[in-house]
Amino acid sequence: MTTVTNAVPNTVTNPGTAAQIELSGIERVFHLGDSEVHALRNLNLTITAGEYVAVMGPSGSGKSTLLNLLGLLDRPNTGVYRLEGRDVTTLSPDQQARVRSERIGFVFQSFHLVPRLTAAENIALPMTLAGIAPQQRAARVAQALKDYGLENRAGHRPDQLSGGQRQRVAIARATIMQPAVILADEPTGNLDRATGDEVIRLLEELNRHGVTLIVVTHDAGIGSRARRQLLMEDGAVHHDSGIPSV
Secondary structure (H helix, E strand, O other): OOOOHHHOOOOOOOOOOOEEEEEEEEEEEEEEOOEEEEEEEEEEEEEEOOOEEEEEOOOOOOHHHHHHHHOOOOOOOEEEEEEOOEEOOOOOHHHHHHHHHHHEEEEEOOOOOOOOOOHHHHHHHHHHHHOOOHHHHHHHHHHHHHHOOOHHHOOOOHHHOOHHHHHHHHHHHHHOOOOOEEEEEOOOOOOOHHHHHHHHHHHHHHHHOOOEEEEEOOOHHHHOOOOEEEEEEOOEEEEEOOOOOO
């Protein structure tokens, strides 16, 4: 497999020098009948550009809620979220969707590929939605297929691909818009150990070239590979290994 530097954003802040993600007083409460579930409690967190962060903790600790908020898939009840210095908390849904498209890439445990689309079409989907010209889309998809070792799978649908190939398609799709942040939710959960290691190495290569990488995982081995670990309990960060030099 060749380099994936093609997926690095056009402008990358020097790692460790700028606050890219800032959460201040974040609360997320879900109402279930007459009950309130506090998924996140007064969360304050800063992540600098280019960091590699693992978010760990037991089920129900708030990991996925945190990832959804970081990815602008959910809104807090109270608090402020600044992304690259911009308060994105109160943006309209359309404005948040644009920020999400341009600055954030997602990698999920279940891949979330569109079943009826080929590998090439799945990779191109974010560019199609963004209105990028067909000729430019074709060139970038061809490069991504080459970068991720998928050239001979371009016309295959997800059900014709192995788990590892599907996750490589998902990573290619997540990075085709050259995002500054990659959010990975249990990216190896449906893969065997060897294939999972390959996927993590791909994500780590992106991080080495300046992309901020945030991985939610139950796997302590994967968590230990990150340069910073956050341990969540009851909707709060119970332990933070700190921000090391990168």
